[in-house]
Structures are given as C-alpha cells and as structure tokens.
Amino acid sequence: MPTIRAMGERAQAARTQLAKLDGVAKRTALEAIAGGLEVGCAEIIAANALDLQAGRESSMSAALLDRLSLDEGRIVGMAKGVRDISAEEDPVGRVLWGTVRPNGLRIEKITVPLGVVGVIFEARPNVCSDAAALCLMAGNACILRGGKEAIHSNTAIAEVMRQALERSGLPADCIQLVEDTSRESAAEMMGLTGLIDVLIPRGGAGLIRAVVENARVPVIETGAGNCHIYVDKSADIGMAAEIIHNAKTSRPSVCNAAESLLVHRSVAVEALPVIAERLAVKKVELRGDAAACAILPGTVPAAENDWGTEYGAYVMSVKVVDSLDEAIAHIAQYSTHHSEAIITQNYAAAERFLREVDSAAVYVNASTRFTDGGEFGFGAEIGISTQKLHARGPLGLANLVSEKYLIRGSGQIR
Amino acid sequence: MPTIRAMGERAQAARTQLAKLDGVAKRTALEAIAGGLEVGCAEIIAANALDLQAGRESSMSAALLDRLSLDEGRIVGMAKGVRDISAEEDPVGRVLWGTVRPNGLRIEKITVPLGVVGVIFEARPNVCSDAAALCLMAGNACILRGGKEAIHSNTAIAEVMRQALERSGLPADCIQLVEDTSRESAAEMMGLTGLIDVLIPRGGAGLIRAVVENARVPVIETGAGNCHIYVDKSADIGMAAEIIHNAKTSRPSVCNAAESLLVHRSVAVEALPVIAERLAVKKVELRGDAAACAILPGTVPAAENDWGTEYGAYVMSVKVVDSLDEAIAHIAQYSTHHSEAIITQNYAAAERFLREVDSAAVYVNASTRFTDGGEFGFGAEIGISTQKLHARGPLGLANLVSEKYLIRGSGQIR
Numbered sequence: 001m002p003t004i005r006a007m008g009e010r011a012q013a014a015r016t017q018l019a020k021l022d023g024v025a026k027r028t029a030l031e032a033i034a035g036g037l038e039v040g041c042a043e044i045i046a047a048n049a050l051d052l053q054a055g056r057e058s059s060m061s062a063a064l065l066d067r068l069s070l071d072e073g074r075i076v077g078m079a080k081g082v083r084d085i086s087a088e089e090d091p092v093g094r095v096l097w098g099t100v101r102p103n104g105l106r107i108e109k110i111t112v113p114l115g116v117v118g119v120i121f122e123a124r125p126n127v128c129s130d131a132a133a134l135c136l137m138a139g140n141a142c143i144l145r146g147g148k149e150a151i152h153s154n155t156a157i158a159e160v161m162r163q164a165l166e167r168s169g170l171p172a173d174c175i176q177l178v179e180d181t182s183r184e185s186a187a188e189m190m191g192l193t194g195l196i197d198v199l200i201p202r203g204g205a206g207l208i209r210a211v212v213e214n215a216r217v218p219v220i221e222t223g224a225g226n227c228h229i230y231v232d233k234s235a236d237i238g239m240a241a242e243i244i245h246n247a248k249t250s251r252p253s254v255c256n257a258a259e260s261l262l263v264h265r266s267v268a269v270e271a272l273p274v275i276a277e278r279l280a281v282k283k284v285e286l287r288g289d290a291a292a293c294a295i296l297p298g299t300v301p302a303a304e305n306d307w308g309t310e311y312g313a314y315v316m317s318v319k320v321v322d323s324l325d326e327a328i329a330h331i332a333q334y335s336t337h338h339s340e341a342i343i344t345q346n347y348a349a350a351e352r353f354l355r356e357v358d359s360a361a362v363y364v365n366a367s368t369r370f371t372d373g374g375e376f377g378f379g380a381e382i383g384i385s386t387q388k389l390h391a392r393g394p395l396g397l398a399n400l401v402s403e404k405y406l407i408r409g410s411g412q413i414r
Numbered sequence: 415m416p417t418i419r420a421m422g423e424r425a426q427a428a429r430t431q432l433a434k435l436d437g438v439a440k441r442t443a444l445e446a447i448a449g450g451l452e453v454g455c456a457e458i459i460a461a462n463a464l465d466l467q468a469g470r471e472s473s474m475s476a477a478l479l480d481r482l483s484l485d486e487g488r489i490v491g492m493a494k495g496v497r498d499i500s501a502e503e504d505p506v507g508r509v510l511w512g513t514v515r516p517n518g519l520r521i522e523k524i525t526v527p528l529g530v531v532g533v534i535f536e537a538r539p540n541v542c543s544d545a546a547a548l549c550l551m552a553g554n555a556c557i558l559r560g561g562k563e564a565i566h567s568n569t570a571i572a573e574v575m576r577q578a579l580e581r582s583g584l585p586a587d588c589i590q591l592v593e594d595t596s597r598e599s600a601a602e603m604m605g606l607t608g609l610i611d612v613l614i615p616r617g618g619a620g621l622i623r624a625v626v627e628n629a630r631v632p633v634i635e636t637g638a639g640n641c642h643i644y645v646d647k648s649a650d651i652g653m654a655a656e657i658i659h660n661a662k663t664s665r666p667s668v669c670n671a672a673e674s675l676l677v678h679r680s681v682a683v684e685a686l687p688v689i690a691e692r693l694a695v696k697k698v699e700l701r702g703d704a705a706a707c708a709i710l711p712g713t714v715p716a717a718e719n720d721w722g723t724e725y726g727a728y729v730m731s732v733k734v735v736d737s738l739d740e741a742i743a744h745i746a747q748y749s750t751h752h753s754e755a756i757i758t759q760n761y762a763a764a765e766r767f768l769r770e771v772d773s774a775a776v777y778v779n780a781s782t783r784f785t786d787g788g789e790f791g792f793g794a795e796i797g798i799s800t801q802k803l804h805a806r807g808p809l810g811l812a813n814l815v816s817e818k819y820l821i822r823g824s825g826q827i828r
Contacts, residue, residue, distance in 0.1 A: 016746070020770070099791055105780055107790060112772070114802050193626060197802050212607060212630060218803045219632075239825040246827035332430070354820045356434070358526070366519055366823025375828065376521060376819070377513055388528050388611050388816035389632045390804040402802035405790070406768045409780025411653040413660035414789065 004188040007143055007176050008195030011116040014173040015141035019113050021170075023090035026137055029168040030086035033136075034079040036164035037129060040156070041075045047156035048125070055149055063253075067124045068150055078126045078157075081380060082133040088379045091397045092139045106408040111401040113139030115197035118189045118217070119382070120145045122203035125153040131202075132161055132175045134382050138400035143196065145178035145186060155179060190215040197402075200395070202383045205310060220390055222383030225255030225338035226310045227368045230327040230353070232344035233264040237271045239365060240343040241278040247341070247367040249282040253312045255384055256339050256371040260307065260317045262327045265291070268320045272296055284314045291320035307334045324349050328356050335359055338386050339368040360386055360393040418602040421557055421590050422609030425530040428587040429555035433527050435584075437504035440551055443582040444500035447550075448493040450578035451543060451571070455489045461570035462539070469563055477667075481538045482564055492540045492571075495794060496547040502793045505811045506553045520822040525815040527553030529611035532603045533796065534559045534625070536617035539567040545616075546575055546589045548796050552814035557610065559592035559600060569593060604629040611816075614809070616797045619724060634804060636797030639669030639752035640724045641782045644741040644767070646758035647678040651685045653779060654757040655692040661755070661781040663696040667726045669798055670753050670785040674721065674731045676741045679705070682734045686710055698728045705734035721748045738763050742770050749773060752800050753782040774800055774807040 002010070021029075037044070048070040055065050097109040117140045119131045128144055135142035146154040158177035165172050178185050189196060193216050201211040205224045212221065229247055231240045247258035263271055272295045276286060286292070287302040299318070306317040307330070321327045331340055341363035342353040350364040361371040373381030373394035381394045391399035416424070451458070462484040469479050511523040531554045533545045542558055549556035560568040572591035579586050592599050603610060607630050615625040619638045626635065643661060645654045661672035677685055686709045690700060700706070701716040713732070720731045721744070735741045745754055755777035756767040764778040775785040787795030787808035795808040805813035 016770075019772070101789070101791060105784060109807075115772070216626060218801060220803070236825075242827055243825065250828060350822075354822075356430075358433070358529070359818065361819040361821060363821045364823060366821055366826040367828050369828040370519060370821065370826070371819075375515070377515060387632060389634070392817050393523075393819050403806050404773065405775040405785075405807050407775060407777045407780055407784065408764075408768075409778060411650070411657065412780040412784070413656055414664060414781050414783040 001179055004178065004185055004192060005195065007178065008116065008192045010173040011141040011143055011176060012195055014171040015113065015115050015139075017171055018136070018141055018174050019139050021139065026090070026139070027086045029165055029170050030082055030133055030136060032164035032168045033129070033133065033161050034082040034086075036160040037075055037079040037082065037157070040160040041072055044075055044153065044156045044160065045070055045072070047152040050152040051150055060149070064149075068153070070125060070153060074126065078129045081126065081130050085133040085137050085380050085397065088137065088397050090137070091401045096403060103412050104410060105412055108406045109403055110406060112404050114400060114402050116141045116143065116195060117400065118143045118145070118192070118196040118199040120186055120189065120199070120201045120203065120207065120211070122147045122207060125150045125157060127202065128154045128157045128177070129161065130380060131382055132158075134380055134397055134400060136174060138397055140400060141174045143176050143178060143189065145181070145189060148181040151179065151181055186210070187214060190217060193217055200382060220385050220395065221387040222385055222395060223255045224310060224336040224386055225257070225384070226260065226308060226334060226336045227256060227258045227338055228260045228262060228331050228335060228340045229258045229368065230262040230321075230331070230340070230342045231264060231267065231271055231275070232324065232342055232346060232349050233266045234346040234349065235267060235271065235343040236345060237267065237274050240271060241275045243341065243343060243365070243367050244275055245278045245281070247369055248279060248284055248316050249314065250369055252314055255310075256369050257312070258316065258341075258368050259310050260319070260334070262319050262321050262330060263292070264324075264327075265320050265322050268292070269295055272318070279316065282314055284316055286316055286318050288318040289320060292318040295320075310336065324352060328353065331357055331359075336386055338384060339363065339371040341366060341368050360384065415593055418592065418599055418606060419609065421592065422530065422606045424587040425555040425557055425590060426609055428585040429527065429529050429553075431585055432550070432555055432588050433553050435553065440504070440553070441500045443579055443584050444496050444547055444550060446578035446582045447543070447547065447575050448496040448500075450574040451489055451493040451496065454570070454574040455486055458489055458567065458570045458574065459484055459486070461566040464566040465564050474563070478563075482567070484539060484567060488540065492543045495540065495544055499547040499551050499794050499811065502551065502811050504551070505815045510817060517826050518824060519826055522820045523817055524820060526818050528814060528816050530555045530557065530609060531814065532557045532559070532606070532610040532613040532631070534600055534603065534613070534615045534617065534621065536561045536621060539564045539571060541616065542568045542571045542591070543575065544794060545796055546572075548794055548811055548814060550588060552811055554814060555588045557590050557592060557603065559595070559603060562595040565593065565595055600624070601628060604631060607631055614796060634797075634799050634809065635801045636799055636809060637669045638724060638750040638800055639671065639798070640674065640722060640748060640750045641670060641672045641752055642674045642676060642745050642749060642754045643672045643782065644676040644735075644745070644754070644756045645678060645681065645685055645689070646738065646756055646760060646763050647680045648760040648763065649681060649685065649757040650759060651681065651688050654685060655689045657755065657757060657779070657781050658689050659692045659695070661783050662693060662698055662730050663728065664783055666728055669724075670783050671726070672730065672755075672782050673724050674733070674748070676733050676735050676744060677706070678738075678741070679734050679736050682706070683709055686732070693730065696728055698730055700730055700732050702732040703734060706732040709734075724750065738766060742767065745771055745773075750800055752798060753777065753785040755780060755782050774798065
C-alpha cells in the first residue's frame with residue numbers, strides 16, 4: 001500500500017499529463033470508465049456484498065445499509081452519472097476575460113485545472129465514481145478517501161476506473177483511492193502541502209470541523225446545513241406549511257433539509273398549529289422555545305444547543321421571534337450559511353431577507369431543498385460549498401478549476 | 415488594548431452594517447478617509463518620525479528607512495490611492511448569472527462582501543490605507559496587522575481612518591489595527607475561525623509559510639515570487655537581454671522581479687555573455703550551474719537551494735537546459751507559481767510554454783514585472799495571489815467579494 005505522500009507524488013505526475021488533454025480525450029476516458037462500471041458490475045456487487053455483510057455484523061441500521069447497498073440498477077445509474085458529466089461543457093481553457101493594453105501586451109485570463117484534488121467522503125459508494133468523473137473532466141487528478149464501511153465497494157469501483165484510464169492511454173494514477181481508512185490517513189491528506197492543491201471534505205459536521213482544525217492544504221468546505229425557514233407575519237400560512245413539510249421531511253438526512261423554524265409572534269398562534277399538523281403526518285418531533293411550547297402543548301422544550309444542531313432526522317427546532325430583525329440575527333448566530341428561506345407576501349421583508357441573510361442560497365417562498373446542482377441547472381455536483389472563498393453553493397464542474405493569465409508580448413519592458 | 419478575539423467580534427458587528435451600504439455611502443466614507451489623511455498629515459509625519467528614529471537606532475538599512483519614510487508627498491499619494499479605489503466600480507451586488515427554472519424559480523447569483531478580512535503585512539505604511547480602502551469599498555470590515563517597524567505610523571493612519579468613518583456615520587470598527595506586533599497576535603489572527611472570514615498575508619516567504627502552517631481560517635496566499643525567464647533556442651537575444659535586465663533590475667525587491675534564468679543549450683554560448691553584460695550594468699551577481707559557469711568564467715557556482723530562492727536583490731541564478739521540456743520541468747519543481755516568461759520566436763514553443771507552465775501569469779516575450787493590478791488595467795491590488803483557490807494573480811477589488819444565490823419562488827416544493 002503506497003503512503004499518502006507517495007500517492008500525492010503520483011497524482012502530481014499524473015495531473016501534468018491530464019492537464020494537456022483536450023475535451024475529446026477526457027470524454028473518451030469517461031466513456032471507458034462508464035463502460036467499465038457496467039462490465040465490472042458483478043465484481044462491484046461482489047465487493048459490495050462484503051461491505052454489507054460487515055455492516056450487518058456491526059449492526060448497521062437498515063437506512064445505512066440501504067445507502068451502502070449496490071445493485072445492477074444503481075451501478076447503471078453510476079455509469080449514467082459519469083456519462084452525464086462527460087456531456088457537460090469542458091470547464092478547462094475557457095477564456096474568461098481578455099484585453100490589449102496600451103503597450104501592446106495581449107492579456108487573456110483562462111480557466112485551468114486545479115491540479116490534484118483530495119476528496120474525503122463518508123457517503124454512499126456512488127460518490128466514488130461521481131467525484132472521480134467530475135475531477136477528471138476538470139483535468140484534475142484525484143485522491144479519494146471513502147469511509148471504512150464502504151472500503152470493498154470503493155476499492156472495486158476505483159480499480160475498474162483505473163483500468164479504464166489505462167485502456168484509454170491515461171495514467172491510472174489520475175484516480176487513486178486511499179485504502180487506509182484510519183483517521184491518520186485523513187490527517188495525512190490534510191497536511192499534504194504542495195501535493196494536494198485542494199481538499200474537499202464531503203460529510204458531516206464532525207469531518208468538516210476536523211478538516212478546518214487540521215488542514216494545511218487549501219479546503220473547500222461542503223455539506224454542513226443547519227437550514228432555517230422563517231415564517232413572516234405576512235406569510236401565506238398554507239404555503240408555509242407545505243414548504244416546511246417539504247423542506248423538513250422530503251429527505252431529512254441531506255444538507256439542504258430544514259432544521260429550524262422561526263415564526264413571527266403575530267402569526268404564531270395561527271400558523272404553528274397548521275404547520276405542526278402538517279409535520280405530524282411524518283411524525284416530526286418539534287423542540288420549541290417557551291412561546292412555541294405554550295402554543296403547541298406537548299412540544300419538547302428546546303435546549304440552547306438545539307439551535308445550532310443539524311438533526312438530519314425528523315426533528316425540528318421552533319422559535320417564536322418578535323421581528324424580521326430578530327429572525328435575521330438568530331440566523332446569523334446559528335446558521336451554517338447553507339440555505340435559508342423566508343415565507344412572506346411582503347415585498348420589503350422578502351428583499352431585506354434576501355439581502356441581509358448571509359448564506360449560500362437565500363429563498364423567498366420556496367423550499368430549501370432546491371439547493372442542488374441539478375435543481376439549479378448546473379449538472380452534477382461534488383457538494384454544496386458553505387464557505388466564502390472560491391465558490392459558494394452547489395460545487396460543480398465549473399468550480400473545479402482555477403485560472404491563469406496568459407500574456408503575449410513583443411519585447412515589452414516596464 | 416482589546417484582545418484579537420474582541421476585535422474579531424467588533425469587526426463582525428461592523429461588517430453587518432457595512433454590508434447594507436450602497437456604493438454612494440462607501441464612496442462618501444472613502445472621501446472622508448482621503449480628506450482625513452490630508453488633514454492629519456502632520457500627525458502622521460510626527461508618528462512616522464518615531465518609527466524612523468527607532469529604525470535608525472536599530473541600524474535599519476537606508477533602503478528600508480526609505481520605504482518606511484512618509485512625507486507630505488507620500489501621504490497625498492496615499493489619499494489619492496484611496497480616491498482612486500473609490501472611483502472603481504462597486505464590486506458588491508453585481509449580478510453574475512441568472513435563470514428561470516422550468517418550475518418557475520427565479521435564481522440569481524450576485525456578489526456579496528467576504529465579511530471580515532484580516533491583512534497581515536510587513537511592507538510600507540501606505541499598505542495600511544490601501545488595504546483598508548480596498549476592503550471598505552468591497553463592503554468588508556478589516557483587521558490590519560502591520561510590522562513592528564511601522565507601528566507608530568500605522569497607528570496614526572488607522573486612527574485618522576477610524577475618525578473619518580465615524581464622521582461618515584459608520585462604525586469605526588470597520589477598520590481596526592492590531593497594535594500588538596508580536597508573533598502571538600499574528601498567530602491568534604490565524605486561528606480566529608468564524609470571526610475572520612479571509613486572511614491575506616502580504617509579505618515574504620517566511621510569513622506566507624507561517625500562515626500556511628498555522629492558519630485555520632481561509633487564506634489567500636500572496637507575494638512569494640521565484641519568477642523564471644527561459645531563453646528558448648529561437649529567442650531574439652537582444653530582446654532577451656533587455657527583458658531579463660528589466661525583470662531583474664527595475665525593482666529587485668518586488669515579487670514580480672525575475673530570480674532565475676534558464677537558457678537553451680544551443681544558444682547559451684551566444685546568449686549568456688550578452689545577457690551577463692547587460693546585467694553587469696547593475697552589478698547583478700550570477701549564480702550558475704556548471705555549464706553556465708563554463709561559459710561565464712568567474713560566475714559563482716549555484717548551490718541546490720539557489721534554484722528555490724527568491725533573492726529580492728541583484729542576484730540571479732542561471733541554468734543551461736537541454737530543451738523546452740527541461741525548462742518547464744525545472745519551473746514546475748522550483749517556481750512559486752507567480753510569473754514566468756519565455757523568450758522565443760517559435761510559435762509552438764510559445765504556445766506550449768503558455769499552456770504547460772502552471773503559474774498565475776505566463777508571458778511570451780515580455781517582462782515578468784507586468785504582473786500587477788495597475789499594469790493589467792484592474793486598479794489597486796492588495797497583493798498577487800499565488801494560490802489556485804478563489805483568485806490567482808493580481809488581487810483587486812473584484813476579488814475581495816464572495817457570491818450568493820437569491821431564489822425567488824411562489825410556493826415551490828421539491
């Protein structure tokens with residue numbers, strides 16, 4: 001098993017070759033990968049069976065087992081995902097800007113690959129092929145490190161992809177998987193200055209925190225979503241109930257699911273019972289402040305740490321606020337700056353919320369669940385960035401590049 | 415003296431107010447700052463005299479004393495710099511992209527301030543007003559930390575700016591100066607997660623390294639420039655000599671000055687004496703590999719660490735290479751990815767160099783000294799980014815912002 005540092009060196013060598021490829025060559029390699037996944041379906045399913053067995057032996061929940069599980073349909077879906085990415089516009093070599101200076105220098109700003117991208121993920125094995133395909137299409141070599149629970153599946157998927165690269169005449173090391181799933185291997189990736197150009201952690205709050213604390217390589221934070229919905233005094237309450245129901249319950253484990261509900265005091269008595277009734281269909285547990293508990297008898301009182309918690313489950317915190325200002329201030333204090341929504345019929349309130357809430361995606365009268373590359377029309381994403389540097393929101397192909405200036409002269413000096 | 419953490423909290427409070435301002439309000443504040451610098455000229459010069467005295471007592475070099483020194487002309491220049499920044503286009507609130515989705519959601523991507531920007535600088539006191547003005551115009555509160563040698567000057571300049579903010583009805587804490595110039599204060603800034611949104615170190619390789627090693631807040635690296643010039647076999651040798659002379663000697667202390675010369679073996683015997691003669695006018699010390707030393711008798715032999723050294727002085731390393739490939743590989747190994755140039759009359763060599771050299775600015779037949787916001791036509795800059803995330807090259811107003819998505823709906827759920 002190569003060391004992480006050796007993998008970084010191999011990736012740097014591979015990315016130099018990768019950076020020279022045009023879109024056609026990258027698409028050929030991606031088609032080989034998609035075909036390889038289909039042809040290698042049985043091997044991947046066999047490897048996945050080992051992970052599922054280990055999962056059952058360690059009493060993994062049914063929901064997690066389902067997320068981990070691969071069958072022919074899911075593998076065909078992974079292959080389709082790779083083909084969809086190869087059908088997107090090549091993000092490399094785009095001319096972003098250009099000028100001719102008075103001294104005759106011709107300056108162009110173009111997009112270039114980032115170089116070597118590290119991806120640390122905890123989620124389902126399909127992330128392995130999605131992330132690799134996005135990196136490859138953007139001309140980046142990648143070093144993938146998945147979770148222990150999917151190691152056999154990820155290893156089989158990575159092997160299929162590496163063989164496909166070789167068949168396409170590309171270095172297999174354009175895609176590498178870290179087989180050591182210990183904490184140490186993740187920590188080593190975080191410290192690989194000069195070899196990993198960008199590290200993308202894709203996972204829960206614990207992973208993101210560990211990366212922020214320890215990384216010495218540049219990072220794009222993704223995924224933590226303590227998303228709020230604020231029901232303004234002028235809200236259409238029926239619309240509010242539908243949006244909250246959708247944002248909370250359509251897929252509670254994902255980062256764009258709503259976690260916290262704020263309701264203006266002047267409509268709380270009317271709105272909260274309607275909302276609570278709609279949420280009761282999915283047995284959502286509400287945790288309220290004193291005012292919410294008074295309106296909804298039997299509600300669990302919220303503790304201070306509820307306001308900052310991303311439940312990822314059928315649980316939602318509820319607070320009654322006196323004003324739009326209080327709602328905005330509460331969000332500023334507790335949000336992870338992912339997605340927040342206001343439900344209102346008031347123009348000024350909508351515009352103030354849009355302007356003053358400092359999150360990647362800010363909504364009026366719509367579900368936070370729309371924060372997604374596909375829903376925004378961007379295609380596949382590697383995660384949702386919640387940081388302010390480089391890219392914010394759905395992180396797709398177009399964000400997996402850097403830029404450089406090309407300057408053509410004829411002897412100019414300064 | 416407030417703690418760094420307290421300054422971070424004050425900056426966060428100030429930036430919330432700052433983010434609400436339109437361009438007119440920001441320009442009014444910048445005009446007040448410019449006027450304040452002019453009116454406060456005598457105070458600033460008196461404070462600067464204390465720094466100069468301390469500098470002389472600690473045997474500071476004449477060149478450094480000159481960089482530190484402020485007179486009326488230089489302060490008027492600082493005020494003009496602030497006015498120039500206020501005349502630039504407001505970088506906040508620009509609509510970068512927009513769409514209407516099939517479900518009727520209207521999505522807009524707009525620019526927003528970064529929030530709180532920390533700037534650690536070592537250079538001349540004018541950086542203090544330049545950096546503050548750039549941050550303010552981009553809607554960011556800033557925390558500035560200059561060097562010990564300019565502490566009295568920086569304190570006076572910051573005080574003038576803070577008073578101007580108050581006169582304009584803005585919180586003084588939009589601009590704060592860290593008066594503690596110990597290493598500890600810099601380290602504390604690097605760890606201020608959640609309070610400093612972006613940290614920009616502006617200084618030498620030691621500072622940049624310390625920030626990369628220790629920062630837990632997002633960083634934009636600037637300033638390290640081990641810039642190369644490669645003289646190809648088809649170069650116009652007279653042009654090469656002029657460009658190298660300009661890039662090395664016009665201002666050797668800056669980051670876009672050339673530090674290392676690569677010459678193709680087939681022209682080395684002809685070109686090196688011409689180049690050396692041109693550089694001898696400024697008494698540039700050459701440090702060569704064996705081949706260069708053989709062609710230029712008396713040249714100091716280069717040690718391995720010369721290839722990675724940013725001299726910032728009248729010193730240049732020289733290596734004879736066998737091919738364009740060797741030049742590109744050498745640059746990949748030793749460059750800081752700031753600016754590199756090829757001198758060539760060959761079209762294919764020029765295009766390969768532009769494509770394959772992975773630096774912020776890549777030149778054909780021009781001096782590396784052009785890597786500069788003003789020379790690129792962008793206006794004032796806070797530094798030259800040598801990293802791949804967020805922004806690369808001259809870092810101006812347009813790069814001191816983040817972005818967010820605004821989504822206007824009418825009850826959409828997913």
